[in-house]
Amino acid sequence: MLDDDHRALYHDVVSAVLPQAAQHYLETLMKLKNYEYQSDFARHYFGEGKAEGIAEGKAEGEVESAAKIILRVLAARGVCVSPEVRTRITGCGDLAQLETWAERAAVVSTAAELFD
Template sequence: MSVGTYEWQSDFARKYVGIGREEGREEGREEGREEGRAYEAARSVITILESRGLTLTPHTRRRIETCTDLHTLEQWIPKAIKADTPEDLFT
């Protein structure tokens, strides 16, 4: 019998297995959306810097690409437009 089609009998199971699974799916979806926004923001920062002719060191590129904090990345976008060097983002 597949768990996906099984109808849980106890109130406990209905509450914690059925609902929990759906809540988990929604949390996963939101987490995926957040990761996608962070990825796009990081790509934007790199694109801006490179289009301005600035050369990114491997360390700087890795720091931007591995940043998962959307707020930080969004702050780096306007800095990337004005920065004299890529490292100016981090000051």
């Protein structure tokens, strides 16, 4: 995938050589939400970016769900959760760590014991 500097450079070079009508048409296409890319290059890189975005969103969702589960288990068991502990749990981006804490949440007496 191109970095921001190269994208801007390519756009500038292409825009500089296009007639005014073609520039306007290109800008209109770029604003369309459901535009279907015509070149193999664009379809490949757009598809790759979309797949990466979906994977990232799924991973973020799993992390958020794991944190919520930990907090729900602790609440259901009557274990008090301080703001600091809540922040540590919800701020953790490591799914494996959250899964470990989720297992501990079922047996700890205090929320601080999650981190022992």
